Amino acid sequence: AQSVTQLGSHVSVSEGALVLLRCNYSSSVPPYLFWYVQYPNQGLQLLLKYTTGATLVKGINGFEAEFKKSETSFHLTKPSAHMSDAAEYFCAVRLTGGGNKLTFGTGTQLKVEL
Amino acid sequence: EAQVTQNPRYLITVTGKKLTVTCSQNMNHEYMSWYRQDPGLGLRQIYYSMNVEVTDKGDVPEGYKVSRKEKRNFPLILESPSPNQTSLYFCASIPWGLAGGQTDTQYFGPGTRLTVL
Numbered sequence: 001a002q003s004v005t006q007l008g009s010h011v012s013v014s015e016g017a018l019v020l021l022r023c024n025y026s027s028s029v030p031p032y033l034f035w036y037v038q039y040p041n042q043g044l045q046l047l048l049k050y051t052t053g054a055t056l057v058k059g060i061n062g063f064e065a066e067f068k069k070s071e072t073s074f075h076l077t078k079p080s081a082h083m084s085d086a087a088e089y090f091c092a093v094r095l096t097g098g099g100n101k102l103t104f105g106t107g108t109q110l111k112v113e114l
Numbered sequence: 115e116a117q118v119t120q121n122p123r124y125l126i127t128v129t130g131k132k133l134t135v136t137c138s139q140n141m142n143h144e145y146m147s148w149y150r151q152d153p154g155l156g157l158r159q160i161y162y163s164m165n166v167e168v169t170d171k172g173d174v175p176e177g178y179k180v181s182r183k184e185k186r187n188f189p190l191i192l193e194s195p196s197p198n199q200t201s202l203y204f205c206a207s208i209p210w211g212l213a214g215g216q217t218d219t220q221y222f223g224p225g226t227r228l229t230v231l
Contacts, residue, residue, distance in 0.1 A: 034219075
């Protein structure tokens with residue numbers, strides 16, 4: 001069975017600072033990994049995903065994430081935070097080889113301060 | 115416009131009063147799914163459907179029913195709602211591609227906030 005751990009339910013950064021949201025996964029087979037963003041009162045929107053190939057993936061709004069198999073991690077980063085990045089971010093994993101079940105982490109609320 | 119729609123967006127009801135939350139997608143996707151979102155727990159899958167007349171339980175199916183009579187619709191039914199079903203519910207869909215849909219993105223609806231008193 002797969003699982004996802006997001007370290008830090010709340011992260012606060014200053015505008016212009018680096019954003020780092022941590023995600024570690026547990027999976028017995030190579031996973032597909034996703035980051036979703038949820039703005040207040042909205043549904044989830046895909047930021048980026050890793051399936052195969054290049055381990056550094058770029059997403060929308062300047063976000064990127066790197067798949068590190070040895071560390072079982074898929075941390076989300078953005079070099080310079082913007083006020084509009086304030087939202088809740090979810091990491092999710094889906095196993096290769098069967099099914100479409102997404103297992104989500106518990107989410108990280110990102111606050112961006114002036 | 116490609117989208118997943120849910121209705122109603124907000125619902126307050128009382129214990130035991132049957133309700134249905136509708137979900138519809140216009141992308142001809144085979145796979146559809148229901149999740150509930152609770153603070154500190156992330157999203158948990160309730161039920162999913164691989165295609166018409168094919169449904170299966172997710173992680174938290176107790177107290178819920180679903181049906182898939184048409185490809186575009188996947189209603190969530192609470193026969194006898196209880197306060198512990200107060201939550202934010204999301205419907206999602208995926209195209210089932212040649213690779214079994216495994217690399218495809220899940221498209222989420224806007225959510226239905228349900229309160230059971």
